[in-house]
Amino acid sequence: MRHSFHAMMDMEYPSAASIEAFHSKIFSSWPACRRTFPWRETRDRYSVMVSECMLQQTQAERVVPKYSAWIERFPDAATLAHASLREVLSLWSGLGYNSRAQRLQLSAVQVMDKFNGEVPSSPLLLKTLPGIGEYSCRSIPAFADNLDVAAVDTNIRRILITEFSLPETLPPAKLQRLADAVLPVGRSRDWHNALMDYGSRVVTGKSSGIRPLSRQSAFKGSRRWYRAQIVRELINTPFMTVAELQDKYGECQWGLDEIIRDLVVEGLVESSAGSHDSTGGRVLKISEG
Known part of the structure; x- marks a missing residue:
């Protein structure tokens, strides 16, 4: 049963009884919906940050083996900060959006430089780190x-819109105010895990018909796909020439030169007219920082 809630210009909050009923509904459903993940077994802020960065736009089940391998190789901010970008990208491979791995490493560098190696707990300070929104x-x-x-x-x-009969067009700021209002004090960790599991098992995108604010386009053949292919090629070899990449991916309709230029600007790839290329063309390699 949905609770009545009107999304007006002056935000009206649900009643205390409605909030209590919402809490009861979510927590009582949790035993049946509960999922187990390795990042839920730790209170280490760095490890949680890694999991949250990996889970952006990636299904949790796909993240599990990547997360475990990552924490084994980079158990803390110091280890990650001093690793080579090639190794970071290699371990990240398969999760997509390589720039997320790069930003995670940059965050580790800032944690070492600005916060004495400890990931901050303050949302305001966390938001100063690359990739933390x-x-x-x-x-x-x-x-x-x-x-x-x-x-x-x-x-x-999706859960808040469904349970409180809200329009899908409700601005994020108002939805955040509602989320703040219904948060059970002292149970933030359990509350968010229970909501995640309820959304995964009960109020799914299919069952609710509620579309996400942004949708991913088809991957293979997309601009993202070509970016990923180029980075993957360079991870597995010391260097490649632009001519070699053009031979393999010349059919790219998004402009291979433009994609390469973006990767260089972002600091993922380095470009030079190095001695390795007998034709005198440009040579690419993973950035060494």
């Missing part, structure tokens, strides 16, 4: 520290 700056301390902050991702947005 509105959701992650709240979810990291919620899961690691049980901090009383509400984080709204695609799953939680």
Whole structure:
């Protein structure tokens, strides 16, 4: 049964009784919906940050082996900060969006330089790190520290819209205010995990008909796909020439030169007219920082 809630210009909050009923519904359903993941077994803020970065736009089940391998190789910010980008990207391979791995490493560098090696617990400070946005700056301390902050991702947005009969066009700021209002004090960690599991098993995108704010396009043959292919090629070899990449991916309709230029600008790839190429063309390799 949905609770009545009107999304007006001046935000009206649900009643205390409605909030209590919502809490009861989510927590009572949790035993049947509960999932187990390795990042739920730790309170280490760095490890939670790694999991939250990996889980962005990637299914949790796919993240599990990558997360475990990552924590084994890079158990703390110091180890990650001093690793080569090639190794970082190699371990990240398969998760997509290689720039996320790069930003995670840059975050580790800043954690070492600005926070004495300890990932901060403050959402305001977390948001200063590369790749940490509105959701992650709240979810990291919620899961690691049980901090009383509400984080709204695609799953939680879908649940709030469904349970409180809200329009899908409700601005994110108003949805955040609702999430803040219904957060059970002192149970932030359990609350967010229970909501995630409820959204995964009960109020799914298919059952609710609620579309995410952004949708991924087909991957193979997309601009993202070509970016990933180029990075994968360079991870597995000391260097490649642009001519070699053009021979393999010349059919790219997105402009191979433009994609390569973007990768260089972003710092993922280095370009030079090095001595390795007898034709005098440009040589590419993974950035050495």
